[in-house]
Amino acid sequence: MIKFGVMGAGNIATKFSKALLGIGGNLYAIASRDLNKSEAFKKTYGFEKAYGSYEDMLKDSSVECVYIATPHGLHFEHMMLALKYHKHILCEKAFTLNEEQAKIVFDEANNKNLFVMEALWTRYLPTIIEVKQLISNGVIGDITKIEANFCFKATRDDESRLFAPHLGGGALLDVGIYPLTFANLFLGTPHRIESNVDLYHTGVDLSNEITLYYDQAIAHLKSSLGYNLPIEGFIYGTKGYIQIPMFIGAERASIYDNHHHLIKEIENKHIVNGMEYEILEVINCLENDRKESSLMTHLETLNILHQMDEIRKQWR
Ligand SMILES: NC(=O)c1ccc[n+]([C@@H]2O[C@H](COP(=O)([O-])OP(=O)(O)OC[C@H]3O[C@@H](n4cnc5c(N)ncnc54)[C@H](OP(=O)(O)O)[C@@H]3O)[C@@H](O)[C@H]2O)c1
Structure with missing residues (x-):
């Protein structure tokens, strides 16, 4: 069983550890900048080693794959460090701050023949994969429009990873990546992007609205750290539409025809908390000696970062 090492004992590392424990994975090592914190983590989840x-x-040669759970402003530095020690990597979203950093990471991983994957959990969920398949089978005809929002009112703390520029703050990198991924998952790369931003006084984006243009379709996306909206995704087609509540961690989806009649409902309850699917994908890739996941290719990570670079360029 692949031996995981977790880097950073924060909020998402907790969820990850629960998921890994829940699927009987190997919780080998936990590292924090504070040994007391990692010792407590080790005790709670049953890790073998605390650093x-x-x-x-990273110097522990038994660690095979590192899960990077630090703020996104530090992902590049932490991934390069993990690659220096020849570790496979599962890195939280946003993978890096921009496309250029991600290219360097992928080049280095390829040079060293190591596995790297972005932990954008939505990509690996059975409901999302099933919806994709149903759309390919023509359940709603051709897609004409996508709407997706991820907006929540965060506690304002200028030093926190959500609002501090040096930690990669802002709505786009933290939550906007989900609606953008949702649109790309079903429509691919847009040929034009328009966006509006509401900037916070630290210089990061508090809220944004994005429109993606495709030949036959359009996507309207919103993300914010300043106000609440239902976290929901809609995919509209020529024959009907699909509603995915809480699309970021989707467990179910409802499919309607053009008369708003429910024609199908799908449901895939999480085994643990939804993060287990990305972990299972890492294990599957590593056990089959694959250096890249087909569910989240390096190109897809680069595509999304490229679009986020373009959006921030529009905001100057
Ligand atoms: N997939 C998801 O659903 C999901 C959800 C939330 C967050 N995330 C992603 O996961 C990453 C971490 O988010 P989080 O919510 O877990 O954040 P968090 O609770 O603040 O934890 C981040 C951890 O990073 C470490 N760290 C290292 N240098 C740091 C620094 N200079 N400032 C602050 N922390 C530092 C700290 O661990 P030690 O003190 O133990 O070293 C800290 O506990 C982000 O990239 C975020 O986008 C993903």
Whole structure:
């Protein structure tokens, strides 16, 4: 069983550890900048080893794959460090701050023949994969429009990873990546992007609205750290539409015809908390000696980062 090492003992590392535990995975090592914190984590989840520095954990040759759960402003530095020690990587979203950093990481991983995958959990969910298949089978005809929102009112803390520029703050990198991924998953790469932004005083984006243009379709996306909206995704087609509540961690979807009649409902309850699917994908890839996942290719990570670079360029 692949031996995981977790880097950063924060909020998402907790969810990841629960998922790994829930599927009987190998919780090998946890690293925090604070040894007391990693010791507590080790005790709670049953890790074998606890380290008080990230590099100390990377020096442990038993660690096979590192899960990077630090703020996105630090992902590039932490991935390059993990690659230096010849570790496979599962890195939280946003993978890096921009496309250029991601290219460097992928080049280095390819040079060293190591596996790297972005932990954008939505990509690996059975409901999302099933919806994709149903759309390919023509359940709603040709897609004409997508709407997706991920907006929540975050506690304002200028030093936190959500609002501090040096930690990669802002709605786009933290939550906007989900609606953007949702549109790309079903429509591919847009040929034109328009966007509006509401900037926060630290310089990061508090809220944004994005329109993606395709030859035969359009996508309207919203993300915010400043106000609440239902987290929902809609895919409209020539023959009907699909509603996916809580699309980021989707467990179910409802399919309607053009008369708003429900024609099909699908449901795939999480085994643990939804993060288990990305972990299972890592294990599957590594056990089959694959250096890249087909569910989240390097090109797809680069595509999304490229679009986010373009959007931020529009905001100057
Ligand atoms: N997939 C998802 O659903 C999901 C959900 C939430 C977040 N995320 C992603 O996961 C990453 C971490 O988010 P989170 O919510 O877990 O954040 P968090 O609770 O703040 O944890 C981040 C951890 O990073 C470490 N860290 C290292 N240098 C740091 C620094 N200079 N400032 C702050 N923390 C530092 C800290 O761990 P130590 O003190 O232990 O070293 C901290 O606990 C982000 O990239 C975020 O986008 C993903």
